[in-house]
Amino acid sequence: xxxxxxxxxxxxxxxxxxxxxxxxxxxxxxxxxxxxxxxxxxxxxxxxxxxxxxxxxxxxxxxxxxxxxxxxxxxxxxxxxxxxxxxxxxxxxxxxxxxxxxxxxxxxxxxxxxxxxxxxxxxxxxxxxxxxxxxxxxxxxxxxxxxxxxxxxxxxxxxxxxxxxxxxxxxxxxxxxxxxxxxxxxxxxxxxxxxxxxxxxxxxxxxxxxxxxxxxxxxxxxxxxxxxxxxxxxxxxxxxxxxxxxxxxxxxxxxxxxxxxxxxxxxxxxxxxxxxxxxxxxxxxxxxxxxxxxxxxxxxxxxxxxxxxxxxxxxxxxxxxxxxxxxxxxxxxxxxxxxxxxxxxxx
Numbered sequence: 208x209x210x211x212x213x214x215x216x217x218x219x220x221x222x223x224x225x226x227x228x229x230x231x232x233x234x235x236x237x238x239x240x241x242x243x244x245x246x247x248x249x250x251x252x253x254x255x256x257x258x259x260x261x262x263x264x265x266x267x268x269x270x271x272x273x274x275x276x277x278x279x280x281x282x283x284x285x286x287x288x289x290x291x292x293x294x295x296x297x298x299x300x301x302x303x304x305x306x307x308x309x310x311x312x313x314x315x316x317x318x319x320x321x322x323x324x325x326x327x328x329x330x331x332x333x334x335x336x337x338x339x340x341x342x343x344x345x346x347x348x349x350x351x352x353x354x355x356x357x358x359x360x361x362x363x364x365x366x367x368x369x370x371x372x373x374x375x376x377x378x379x380x381x382x383x384x385x386x387x388x389x390x391x392x393x394x395x396x397x398x399x400x401x402x403x404x405x406x407x408x409x410x411x412x413x414x415x416x417x418x419x420x421x422x423x424x425x426x427x428x429x430x431x432x433x434x435x436x437x438x439x440x441x442x443x444x445x446x447x448x449x450x451x452x453x454x455x456x457x458x459x460x461x462x463x464x465x466x467x468x469x470x471x472x473x474x475x476x477x478x479x480x481x482x483x484x485x486x487x488x489x490x491x492x493x494x495x496x497x498x499x500x501x502x503x504x505x506x507x508x509x510x511x512x513x514x515x516x517x518x519x520x521x522x523x524x525x526x527x528x529x530x531x532x533x534x535x536x537x538x539x540x541x542x543x544x545x546x547x548x549x550x551x552x553x554x
Contacts, residue, residue: 209328214321215310217302221291221325222247228293229253232339235289236262238269239305243276246291246304254278257343259286260352260360263369267360269305270352280352283342289323290335297335298325373496380502381450381464381490382509382530389527391494394447395464396523397509399516401454404438407476412436415474415484431484435465438480439522445471448490450526452513459513461506464490508533 212220225231231252236259248254256273259265260282270280289308291298300323302308307319326332342349374391378384385392404412415431435451443449446469451462465485474482489498512533516524 209324209326212298212300212323212325214302214308214319214323217291217298217300217321217323217325218245218247218309221293221296221298224296224325224327225293228295230294231255232292232336232343233257233290233304234283234286234292234339234342235303235308236286237264237266237303237305237308238273239266239303239307240269240272241306242269242304242309243272245309248273248276248278250276252276252278255343256280257286257339257349258282258352259284260356266305267357267364271354271357271361274352274354274357280357281343281349282352283345283349285348286342288338288342290339292332292336292339295329295332296325296327297332298323299335300324371493374494375496379497379499380505381499381526382505382533383502384495384499385526385530386534388495389530391492392526394444394492395450395490395526396443396447397450397452397516397526397529398437398443398523399452399454399459399513400522401517403455404436404482405476405479407479408436408438408474408482411474411476411482412484415472431486434484434486436474436482436484437522438476438482440480441522442471442473442481442483443467443485443523445469447523448492449485449523450509452509452516454513454517459510461501461509463487463501512536 210220231248232255233246234257238256238258254273254276256270256278258270258280260267260270260280261284274280289300289302300321302321302323308321374388376384376387376391378387381395385395403409412434416434418431437443437449445467447467448464449467450464453460453462465487467483467485472484474484476482489500491498509529512529515532515536516529
């Protein structure tokens with residue numbers, strides 16, 4: 208017997224055919240939570256697991272589930288093979304024991320596309336089992352993984368979580384990227400203004416620029432030498448990007464973007480609002496790869512609604528809200544006299 212199994216059939220078919228097996232061996236680099244349950248493992252099974260314990264994609268909590276059933280676990284530093292081995296049945300393919308590689312039956316869309324071969328051919332079973340034994344007993348590249356090691360690794364990862372996965376967006380300009388994935392740009396705000404910062408605030412910014420050096424790393428930035436500053440009743444959030452929309456002249460101007468450091472620096476000014484210095488740069492957000500610049504169209508769109516933004520009396524307006532306003536305005540542009548209003552900030 209030899210059959211091809213997709214990711215949604217592997218666990219079920221292997222579970223049916225391995226019931227008479229006294230021993231079970233699994234070689235797969237990456238294990239996910241719930242793998243033991245998906246494979247139908249229990250404490251009466253004699254199980255050996257070969258994995259890549261130190262790989263970020265190998266979940267130590269999943270290994271702990273297997274270890275608590277009495278399984279022996281070893282790690283191979285170069286393992287990439289995926290083998291599911293019973294006494295007289297084997298599966299060889301591409302599926303890791305995870306929610307992606309072993310989906311629930313019928314849920315093909317929910318996982319990655321996998322292809323696996325299941326067979327009871329004696330020659331193939333012996334060959335696959337032989338390879339497993341060779342890897343399992345390799346003293347140079349394989350080491351024992353204890354329950355204590357697994358628990359330590361779980362705690363280490365809790366204290367040092369992996370960085371968030373960044374999406375590759377097709378759009379490269381700032382507003383276009385925000386249209387594509389508005390949820391990723393929640394830290395970007397537009398600041399429309401038509402008045403000057405107070406003299407005390409201007410003086411504080413100049414003094415900061417003069418004192419700044421390339422060693423300002425403790426402030427979370429490279430240098431404040433060319434910093435901007437914002438002085439409002441409510442300061443911008445730490446880590447936010449501010450799109451500067453200057454509406455003081457006859458024609459609005461998009462000066463660019465700047466970032467509020469983490470932690471933010473608040474300059475105290477007598478008889479004026481505190482000043483928040485920001486560092487000029489190109490917008491980047493945690494959930495997306497790369498940086499996003501202003502296109503010519505971005506600048507035209509932002510300046511075209513500057514008056515509307517000012518009327519809202521809000522110091523900082525989320526970029527996604529501004530982009531939605533621009534798009535609604537474009538759709539209604541042909542209607543003479545039609546205007547779109549932003550809600551006022553009554554807080």
